[in-house]
Amino acid sequence: MARSRAFALVLLFCALSSSCHVAFSYPPVLAPKEDFLACLVKEIPPRLLYAKSSPAYPTVLSATIRNSRWSSPQNVKPLYIVTPTNVSHIQSAVVCGRRHGVRIRVRSGGHDYEGLSYRSERAESFAVVDLNMMRAVSVDANARTAWVESGAQIGELYYAISKASPSLAFPAGVCPSIGVGGHFSGGGFGMLLRKFGIAAENVLDAKLVDANGKLHDRKSMGEDHFWAIRGGGGESFGIVVGWEVKLLPVPPVVTVFKVSKTLKDGAIDIVNKWQTVAPALPGDLMIRILAMAQQATFEGMYLGTCNNLLPLITSKFPELGFNRGQCNEMPWAQTIPFIHLGNRDLGDLTNRNNNFKPFAEYKSDYVYQPIPKNVWEQIFGWLTKPGAGIMIMDPYGATISATPETATPFPHRKGVLFNIQYVNYWFAEGAGAAPLQWSKDMYKFMEPYVSKNPRQAYANYRDIDLGRNEVVNDVSTYSSGKVWGEKYFKGNFQRLAMIKGKVDPEDYFRNEQSIPPLLTKY
Structure with missing residues (x-):
């Protein structure tokens, strides 16, 4: 009787809502996933729910998928997408999911490099809570x-x-x-x-x-x-x-610049010097590198005017050949579209119609010791190989390196010279063989020159090649999580697992690289 009443309630909601996205065929007894849906519609307007059978489902699912590798049909997709507009909708999704055996994955911007916020490598029942409409x-x-x-x-x-x-x-x-x-x-x-x-x-x-x-x-x-x-x-x-x-x-006016150097301009010598100079600069100055093919672009931001920046770079990093004509003074907020898009239009900060959705592969590293010049020569050789990608390098030092490793779970602090992100794009399905091989080979080549025991990585540059959780008795195991977890979190991983064991011991919130619960210390 309870199930029949629930199904009748679903039909009533859909009948009353002209924008209901849920399609049904009449079963005499509801399956668990239909029980979950019936539970949802008691508390959440049907217009905020999308079943796989809904015509709008593919559009909603793909709206913020940023890596097109995970758009293909073979990826395990959510049974439902919930697009809450207030906290109670999220609470209802969790309560209903727990009650009816449907797990929840959560998506905010869709930039998860491995797509685990909206897809699963396991054949399990899950729904996505997409927070796209909660953005106040x-x-x-x-x-x-x-x-x-x-x-x-x-x-x-x-x-x-x-x-x-x-x-x-x-x-x-x-x-x-x-x-x-x-x-x-x-x-x-x-x-x-x-x-x-x-x-x-x-x-x-x-x-x-x-x-x-x-x-x-x-x-x-x-x-x-x-x-x-x-x-x-x-x-x-x-x-x-x-x-x-x-x-x-921050000052009302800051200075940003982009200086590109080719190999003919001496890019290798400049990058070689950068790796020790950039982490030692005052905290007010950040100079990162985008290395691609035979060119290195130095992107910088200084919390001050060009008049103060010029003597600082001239004294600390003369090899860059920086001059006044390369200064761009502007309010801090304009530096974001300037660096990312090459313009100063603040309106671009609120643009949610991002159509740049390439197929992509990402990896990351941390560097503690200067890389020898002859290795930089080899690195730029790698950047010209077929399928080559981009290396983005962000210097550390100053405040980030002075903060204790245990201040937050993010542990990459003292001694880090710079972080590397390896980025590779391609734009047609099936065209990724060369880029994927380059990424794996490049990552292997860099092993002697980056952090060790563990070889560290940045959690926001998620890389499934570092390891996947194994599930035993419906709970992710600590031993399998430790394989990848210590690479992201070093010694903080065990504390994270113990906290997980306290707040979610049944491992309800999980994916292939979520923190597993550690119920006893060992």
């Missing part, structure tokens, strides 16, 4: 704080800050379409890394729905749980609905 931003310039919902893009946060004050900023990434939820959960860094550290360590509070569907803030979740969500990776400790962040002071 509220800035208090006087208090130097902001609240931002997880479905917002970081560009939308930057835009709101710029409208509130030209002298406030937030230290997150340079790609404005990245979703706040995943970015903050894994750490989050950009051009303010050396001055103010990572995004996660500038989070003051959060609203989180736990594995039982209960809503928490920092006080009620406790400091261990709060520590874990600020850099311990997404989809392990609950669904973070919103974040309170600390805004940092």
Whole structure:
């Protein structure tokens, strides 16, 4: 009787809603996934629910898939997509999922490199809570704080800050379409890394729905749980609905530049010098490198004017050949579209119509010792091979390196010279053989010159080749998680697993690289 009433209720909701997205055929007894749907529609408007049978389902699923590798039919797709507009919808999704054996994966911006926020490599029943419609931003310039919902893009946060004050900023990434939820959960860094550290360590509070569907803030979740969500990776400790962040002071005018050097211009010598100079520069100056083919582009931001920047670079890094004509002075918020898109249009920060969705492969490394010049010569040889990708290198030092490794789960601190991200794009399905092989071979070539025991990686540059969780008795095992987990989190991994064991011992929130619960210390 209960199931019949539930099914009747579903039909009633759909009959009353002209925008219902759920399609049904009449079964006398509901299957578990239909029980889950019936549970959802008691609390969530049908217009916010998308079943696989809905005509709109493919559009909603693909809307924020940023890596087209994971759009193909062979990937295991969610049974349903829930697009909540308030916290109660998220709580209902969790409660219904627990009750009817349907797991929840959560997507904010869709930039998860392995697509695990909306796909599964396992044949398991799951739904996606897509936070795309929960993207409110509220800035208090006087208090130097902001609240931002997880479905917002970081560009939308930057835009709101710029409208509130030209002298406030937030230290997150340079790609404005990245979703706040995943970015903050894994750490989050950009051009303010050396001055103010990572995004996660500038989070003051959060609203989180736990594995039982209960809503928490920092006080009620406790400091261990709060520590874990600020850099311990997404989809392990609950669904973070919103974040309170600390805004940092910047000058009303900062200086950015891009200087490109080819091999004929002496790029190898300049890069070789950069790797020791850039981490030792004052925290007000960040110079990163994009290396591609036979060229290295030095992208920099200085928290000050060109007049002050010129003598600093001339004295510390004369090899760059920097001159006044390469200075671009502007408010901090304009540096984001300038660096990422080559323009100063603040409107681009709020653009959610990102059509750049290549097929892609990503890997990462951390460098502690200078790479010999002759190896740089070989690296640039690799960058000209068939299928070659790009190397993006961000220097550390200053604030990021002075912060203790245990301050947040993000452990890459003292001694790091720079981080490497290996990026490879292609634009047709089936054309990835050469890029994928290059990525694997390049990663293997770099092994002697990067961090060891473990070879470290950045959690937000998720790489499934580092390892996958194994599930035993419906729980991810600690031993399998440790294989990849210590590469992202070093000694912080065990603490993360112990916290997971306390807040989600049944491993409800999980994917192939989520933190497994450690119920006993061993």
